[in-house]
Amino acid sequence: MSQINRRNFIKVAAAASSATALSFPSIARAAAKAKVVVIGGGYAGATAAKYIKRLDAGIDVTLIEPNPVYTSCPLSNEALVGHRDLKTLQVGYDGLKKRGVNVLQDLVTGVDRARKTVTTKGGNTLSYDALVMSPGITFHYDTIEGYSESLINDIPHAWEAGPQTLLLKKQLEAMPDGGVFVIVVPKGPFRCPPGPYERASLVANYFQHHGKKKSKVIILDGNDSHSKKGLFNQAWAKMYGWEKEGLNTNGMIEWLKGAEGGFINKLDAKTKTVSSDFVDVKADVLNIIPPHKAGRIAVTTGLAGSTGNNFEKGWCKVQPMDMASAVDPNVYVVGDSCVAGEMSTYGNPNAAFDMPKSAHIAMAQAKVAAAAIVAKVNGLPTPQPYYANTCYSVVGDDYGISVAHLYRVVNGTFKYIPEGSGVSPVTMPDGSPVPPIYRKLEAEYADGWLRNVMADAFL
Amino acid sequence: MKRAVLSVLSVAGLCAATGALAVDNIRGLAMTCDNCHGTGGTSVGLSMPSIAGLPEAYLKNIMMEWKTGKRASANMTRLIKGYSEDEIAALAGYYAKLPWKPQPQSVAADVLLKGKDASEACENCHGKTGASEEDDTPHLNGQWAKYLELELMKYRDPGFAMPHRKMTNAAKKLGADQVQPAAQYYGAQSK
Numbered sequence: 316m317s318q319i320n321r322r323n324f325i326k327v328a329a330a331a332s333s334a335t336a337l338s339f340p341s342i343a344r345a346a347a348k349a350k351v352v353v354i355g356g357g358y359a360g361a362t363a364a365k366y367i368k369r370l371d372a373g374i375d376v377t378l379i380e381p382n383p384v385y386t387s388c389p390l391s392n393e394a395l396v397g398h399r400d401l402k403t404l405q406v407g408y409d410g411l412k413k414r415g416v417n418v419l420q421d422l423v424t425g426v427d428r429a430r431k432t433v434t435t436k437g438g439n440t441l442s443y444d445a446l447v448m449s450p451g452i453t454f455h456y457d458t459i460e461g462y463s464e465s466l467i468n469d470i471p472h473a474w475e476a477g478p479q480t481l482l483l484k485k486q487l488e489a490m491p492d493g494g495v496f497v498i499v500v501p502k503g504p505f506r507c508p509p510g511p512y513e514r515a516s517l518v519a520n521y522f523q524h525h526g527k528k529k530s531k532v533i534i535l536d537g538n539d540s541h542s543k544k545g546l547f548n549q550a551w552a553k554m555y556g557w558e559k560e561g562l563n564t565n566g567m568i569e570w571l572k573g574a575e576g577g578f579i580n581k582l583d584a585k586t587k588t589v590s591s592d593f594v595d596v597k598a599d600v601l602n603i604i605p606p607h608k609a610g611r612i613a614v615t616t617g618l619a620g621s622t623g624n625n626f627e628k629g630w631c632k633v634q635p636m637d638m639a640s641a642v643d644p645n646v647y648v649v650g651d652s653c654v655a656g657e658m659s660t661y662g663n664p665n666a667a668f669d670m671p672k673s674a675h676i677a678m679a680q681a682k683v684a685a686a687a688i689v690a691k692v693n694g695l696p697t698p699q700p701y702y703a704n705t706c707y708s709v710v711g712d713d714y715g716i717s718v719a720h721l722y723r724v725v726n727g728t729f730k731y732i733p734e735g736s737g738v739s740p741v742t743m744p745d746g747s748p749v750p751p752i753y754r755k756l757e758a759e760y761a762d763g764w765l766r767n768v769m770a771d772a773f774l
Numbered sequence: 775m776k777r778a779v780l781s782v783l784s785v786a787g788l789c790a791a792t793g794a795l796a797v798d799n800i801r802g803l804a805m806t807c808d809n810c811h812g813t814g815g816t817s818v819g820l821s822m823p824s825i826a827g828l829p830e831a832y833l834k835n836i837m838m839e840w841k842t843g844k845r846a847s848a849n850m851t852r853l854i855k856g857y858s859e860d861e862i863a864a865l866a867g868y869y870a871k872l873p874w875k876p877q878p879q880s881v882a883a884d885v886l887l888k889g890k891d892a893s894e895a896c897e898n899c900h901g902k903t904g905a906s907e908e909d910d911t912p913h914l915n916g917q918w919a920k921y922l923e924l925e926l927m928k929y930r931d932p933g934f935a936m937p938h939r940k941m942t943n944a945a946k947k948l949g950a951d952q953v954q955p956a957a958q959y960y961g962a963q964s965k
């Protein structure tokens with residue numbers, strides 16, 4: 316736990332007055348108790364900024380984000396296939412400003428952890444008592460021969476919602492019936508574990524409704540299994556003629572696992588052909604999701620691991636109690652940049668209890684960090700943290716599924732709680748089929764969830 | 775204004791005042807619910823219910839029904855099994871003390887009239903506008919109509935376990951064309 320620097324940290328030591336300060340907003344207008352800088356205004360950063368202000372208005376919070384408008388990745392697969400307008404996924408930062416957060420439209424270029432300062436591209440230098448590091452992810456294009464960032468205007472990833480989503484949408488619309496849409500999935504961890512399979516489902520749904528029934532969706536997976544596999548396979552069998560794993564089946568969706576050739580390491584951009592050690596697959600529309608790691612600024616700041624397996628190297632380890640970085644108690648790493656959960660299970664496909672990289676858990680982490688920062692500033696002990704996740708996937712008309720994860724912190728370490736976790740039922744307990752109402756309800760809840768998370772983070 | 779005191783900082787005080795709650799940080803626990811149910815338990819998502827301000831006994835009862843498997847839910851059964859009975863009681867107490875904030879939604883006059891007619895069969899238990907003060911009865915006034923419609927669908931579906939017999943019977947007596955108007959009638963009420 317990170318109590319080492321508490322004495323320097325506390326600007327107003329009178330702990331007794333802290334609770335009272337909350338009920339009398341006038342006190343909040345006095346000199347700031349402490350300065351918090353938040354790097355990145357995604358789900359994680361926005362939530363952290365909002366909740367620090369909500370818990371203690373006397374703390375000065377500055378959020379730094381280069382974009383004036385945020386576009387939510389969650390449910391951007393619906394925008395991809397025309398089920399919703401991209402605008403429903405966009406939100407600005409006025410809500411946070413109204414809550415008293417200083418929003419600086421700028422890019423952070425450096426962090427001096429010794430001096431506790433942050434510098435920006437726009438030439439600003441800000442000092443902090445606590446830093447929230449939430450820059451999301453950075454793509455790494457160099458693991459596939461022949462692939463590079465300059466190709467993404469022809470071969471979109473659409474793994475960052477916005478223009479990339481619309482570009483891929485256009486390509487799918489232009490693709491004739493009988494065409495092949497290929498999704499290349501990187502080796503995990505990647506953000507939104509069910510995302511590629513949700514995308515495959517919705518694109519198949521789009522093909523069915525738009526006179527492209529002879530088209531195919533091929534998933535070339537860097538991994539040997541995937542999130543909610545039983546549920547996806549069941550839904551695909553029901554709606555998209557799924558037969559079995561492997562290529563050259565009669566189903567509209569095909570999935571090739573890493574060990575059997577799904578792990579792609581070569582691209583011929585001209586012909587949109589991707590290759591592994593086993594297969595070459597030519598696409599009409601090609602969607603490569605590049606491997607990714609913690610946001611660049613988190614890495615240059617020295618917060619990311621430089622050794623270990625794919626789950627450790629390039630991601631930022633944190634303290635379970637408060638989301639403080641494992642290497643700096645004054646820096647809190649929340650959202651996709653961090654790696655958290657039951658460490659011993661990382662990379663084990665049968666027991667992967669790492670926290671998924673989702674907007675939902677990013678917000679849970681941010682709330683834990685916010686509460687810990689507020690407690691620390693006020694000289695109070697770190698409150699007990701709770702981490703909960705749910706990822707909905709909409710996979711067809713009136714058909715939604717989900718997975719939930721719950722973590723507690725026991726004796727200072729993350730503990731996955733199976734009783735509060737798990738996927739939507741594949742069958743009912745007695746083995747009978749799941750009534751359609753369950754799938755319909757979850758499709759409806761996905762939309763309600765989206766509106767609430769967007770508001771809970773940004774408004 | 776008093777609500778602000780229920781912050782993470784005053785948890786110790788809160789627990790002391792209410793007695794034996796074995797929950798370290800109820801505010802932090804509730805913050806995980808607010809992702810789905812809205813900041814402070816008031817939803818802005820049409821299919822997700824506001825839970826702030828619902829009666830404590832109702833809240834506790836349905837969460838326990840989910841936990842013990844008596845009541846079906848597409849999501850809540852899975853989530854709630856991860857929480858102890860003490861935590862569930864504390865959550866019920868926490869949300870019940872927050873204010874009910876109706877979100878009255880506009881609806882076409884003819885639908886409103888149809889819904890009002892349908893709601894006569896419900897008035898005994900839910901009051902004229904759905905603002906019942908009974909401890910076992912949730913507020914319907916200004917709850918999201920989309921959510922209420924989905925709930926009625928659940929009560930009417932024989933394959934979906936909803937243990938409240940009287941409410942289930944009332945829902946089944948509605949005509950299929952009355953379900954949406956009834957939900958929209960309650961959703962439109964501000965008080």
Ligand SMILES: Cc1cc2nc3c(=O)[nH]c(=O)nc-3n(C[C@H](O)[C@H](O)[C@H](O)COP(=O)(O)OP(=O)(O)OC[C@H]3O[C@@H](n4cnc5c(N)ncnc54)[C@H](O)[C@@H]3O)c2cc1C
Nearest residue numbers: 355357358359388389423450451507650651672673674675
């Ligand atoms: C197709 C798709 C579907 C998804 N669906 C879901 C879903 O249904 N449910 C779910 O929970 N999650 C979903 N996710 C995952 C979710 O999008 C991420 O987990 C979430 O966005 C993580 O939030 P974050 O704040 O950590 O990162 P981001 O949202 O990426 O935000 C990071 C922010 O930091 C800013 N930034 C980066 N570097 C700097 C810098 N140097 N200075 C200042 N600012 C900087 C960026 O501009 C960006 O705004 C999905 C993802 C994808 C791609």
